[in-house]
Amino acid sequence: MSNRSKKVLTTRRKREWGAGLLFVSPSVIAMACMVAYPLVLVLIYSFCKVALPKFDLKYIGFENIRKVLTSSQLPIVLKNTILWTFVSLFIRFVLGFASALILQVDFKGKTLFRIITLLPWTMPSIVAANLWRWIYNPDTGILNFLVKQINPAAATNWLGNSSTALMAVIISYSWMGFPYLMLMIVAGLQGIPKEYTEAARIDGANSIQVFFRITLPQLKGFLLILTLLEIISGFNSFDLIFTMTGGGPGVATETVGLNIYRMAFQNYDFGKASSMGILLLVLVMIGFVVYSLGQRRKARRWQG
Amino acid sequence: MTMNKKKRTLLLILVYTLCILIAVFALAPFVWGISTSLKNNTEVYSLTPTLIPKKMTLANYIAVFHDPSMMKYFRNSLIVSLLSTAVSMVVALLAAYGFSRYRFPGRSAMLTSVLFIRILPRVCLLVPFYMILAKLKLINTIPGLVIVYLVVGMPLTVWLLKGYIDGIPIEVEESAFVDGCGPVQSLIYVVVPMVAPALAAVAMFVFILAWNEFMFPLLFAKDQACRTLSVGLAFYIDETGIQWGQMMAASILMSIPAILVFSYAQRYIVSGLSEGAVKG
Numbered sequence: 001m002s003n004r005s006k007k008v009l010t011t012r013r014k015r016e017w018g019a020g021l022l023f024v025s026p027s028v029i030a031m032a033c034m035v036a037y038p039l040v041l042v043l044i045y046s047f048c049k050v051a052l053p054k055f056d057l058k059y060i061g062f063e064n065i066r067k068v069l070t071s072s073q074l075p076i077v078l079k080n081t082i083l084w085t086f087v088s089l090f091i092r093f094v095l096g097f098a099s100a101l102i103l104q105v106d107f108k109g110k111t112l113f114r115i116i117t118l119l120p121w122t123m124p125s126i127v128a129a130n131l132w133r134w135i136y137n138p139d140t141g142i143l144n145f146l147v148k149q150i151n152p153a154a155a156t157n158w159l160g161n162s163s164t165a166l167m168a169v170i171i172s173y174s175w176m177g178f179p180y181l182m183l184m185i186v187a188g189l190q191g192i193p194k195e196y197t198e199a200a201r202i203d204g205a206n207s208i209q210v211f212f213r214i215t216l217p218q219l220k221g222f223l224l225i226l227t228l229l230e231i232i233s234g235f236n237s238f239d240l241i242f243t244m245t246g247g248g249p250g251v252a253t254e255t256v257g258l259n260i261y262r263m264a265f266q267n268y269d270f271g272k273a274s275s276m277g278i279l280l281l282v283l284v285m286i287g288f289v290v291y292s293l294g295q296r297r298k299a300r301r302w303q304g
Numbered sequence: 305m306t307m308n309k310k311k312r313t314l315l316l317i318l319v320y321t322l323c324i325l326i327a328v329f330a331l332a333p334f335v336w337g338i339s340t341s342l343k344n345n346t347e348v349y350s351l352t353p354t355l356i357p358k359k360m361t362l363a364n365y366i367a368v369f370h371d372p373s374m375m376k377y378f379r380n381s382l383i384v385s386l387l388s389t390a391v392s393m394v395v396a397l398l399a400a401y402g403f404s405r406y407r408f409p410g411r412s413a414m415l416t417s418v419l420f421i422r423i424l425p426r427v428c429l430l431v432p433f434y435m436i437l438a439k440l441k442l443i444n445t446i447p448g449l450v451i452v453y454l455v456v457g458m459p460l461t462v463w464l465l466k467g468y469i470d471g472i473p474i475e476v477e478e479s480a481f482v483d484g485c486g487p488v489q490s491l492i493y494v495v496v497p498m499v500a501p502a503l504a505a506v507a508m509f510v511f512i513l514a515w516n517e518f519m520f521p522l523l524f525a526k527d528q529a530c531r532t533l534s535v536g537l538a539f540y541i542d543e544t545g546i547q548w549g550q551m552m553a554a555s556i557l558m559s560i561p562a563i564l565v566f567s568y569a570q571r572y573i574v575s576g577l578s579e580g581a582v583k584g
Binding site for chain 2: 016017019020021022023024026027028030031033034035036037038039041042045055095098099102105107109113115116117118119120121122123124125126127128129130131132134135137139140142145175178179228229232235236238239242243256257260261264265270273274277278280281284288
């Protein structure tokens with residue numbers, strides 16, 4: 001290649017760089033200001049005492065993290081978060097999988113079923129919260145009315161009773177979230193080549209065998225990442241608990257998300273809230289590192 | 305043959321039973337809400353509740369429409385959602401085109417960072433978002449919310465559009481370049497018409513994101529002047545007193561745009577979400 005054409009090429013490439021960067025710059029700048037910079041701030045805050053209203057910082061080392069980890073509320077909050085995330089995930093997966101499999105069968109009313117099951121997902125979370133608050137209402141709620149028909153003693157203040165509140169909110173959360181899992185699982189099922197299941201059928205496998213030997217293994221990677229994302233959204237969720245119980249009664253439904261909100265915007269302890277946020281972030285990152293390491297090992301196994 | 309037929313009937317019975325159970329669970333809260341919203345106050349609090357109102361009335365809906373603060377929240381929600389949609393569409397389209405058509409240093413790192421937003425616990429960002437918006441004097445303003453939704457929506461908007469633009473062969477654009485078009489013209493006149501359905505999906509996704517969102521406006525738009533419908537509904541009881549009939553009516557009204565848009569766009573939104581999940 002002559003010197004000249006090389007030079008033309010590099011200037012062209014440079015111009016390409018410039019144009020490309022120009023196109024992506026609005027989004028990248030927004031990301032830098034609203035994601036990268038904030039993350040650095042959270043990291044700094046978590047080692048500082050933050051004095052409002054001017055956000056004056058005073059370095060106090062691991063004091064915030066120590067306070068978070070030794071707080072007497074932490075075990076309850078963690079227990080609630082884990083129950084909230086995993087119990088609802090289980091219910092959503094069962095309902096989502098059942099609906100997705102139903103949609104694989106041809107029957108009359110399939111479209112109607114699809115529309116009906118999608119409905120809870122389309123609802124704004126605040127509307128879902130209001131609908132369920134009305135159902136759980138202790139005096140005039142329909143749930144207590146129905147329960148009283150069977151056993152008058154079992155009627156209770158579902159959201160105000162610390163032994164039922166968490167489960168009541170979990171049911172609402174599962175109601176709102178299962179259609180999303182249904183849609184994702186349907187999308188995942190469509191990705192499995194028909195030849196696989198047909199071949200298994202010809203070899204004499206029944207539906208249950210096909211499901212456990214072909215469908216599930218084929219979906220494994222997809223389900224794993226879906227589970228991870230859903231666990232994160234479980235940690236994140238705030239709307240339903242905030243509006244339905246406000247974390248109460250007492251701390252019976254207080255989860256990590258609500259706890260961070262309370263530290264920051266009710267106690268105005270931004271340092272402590274930040275260190276709790278960082279701990280949560282580290283937890284999520286560990287999950288993803290483990291996941292991607294697993295994926296890499298699997299890829300290597302397939303290649304070797 | 306008979307064996308197969310028997311099996312098929314059994315399967316159908318199983319499917320229908322499950323179907324009805326799941327459908328009732330999915331539908332019941334909504335139907336109950338609609339029923340309540342159409343009742344008058346005595347019937348709402350009646351000790352023997354009825355599914356179909358004895359005396360149907362639109363009084364609750366009329367009351368909501370005559371409530372000036374609810375109408376204000378409605379207007380705020382509409383403005384925030386429309387603005388967020390417009391800003392997100394432009395920014396995401398430019399980014400998707402840049403990522404799809406150009407190679408530049410840091411490209412893949414930036415693309416991964418966009419996806420990273422998706423796995424970031426949002427509650428972690430509450431404090432820094434608040435501080436940055438406070439510094440920019442955007443707390444209690446509509447542009448503040450628009451910026452937040454732009455960033456929160458980016459993983460889906462950018463990746464979905466990028467996927468679509470990747471699918472358009474470069475040759476289509478090359479003829480435009482030969483005709484003397486620059487990249488911006490080519491983007492507007494060649495690419496945009498071809499990705500119109502994806503662009504529509506992105507628009508609807510952002511609209512609904514902004515329409516439904518509760519946590520961010522609760523914290524960043526506390527003022528009544530810029531309060532959105534979601535926050536207004538959460539505090540309905542504190543503001544208007546315990547009026548379950550009216551509250552159900554307002555809730556049903558708020559869910560209508562979401563239901564309409566979602567049922568239209570769910571195919572695209574799902575493909576965007578699952579693509580992000582698979583590639584991420």
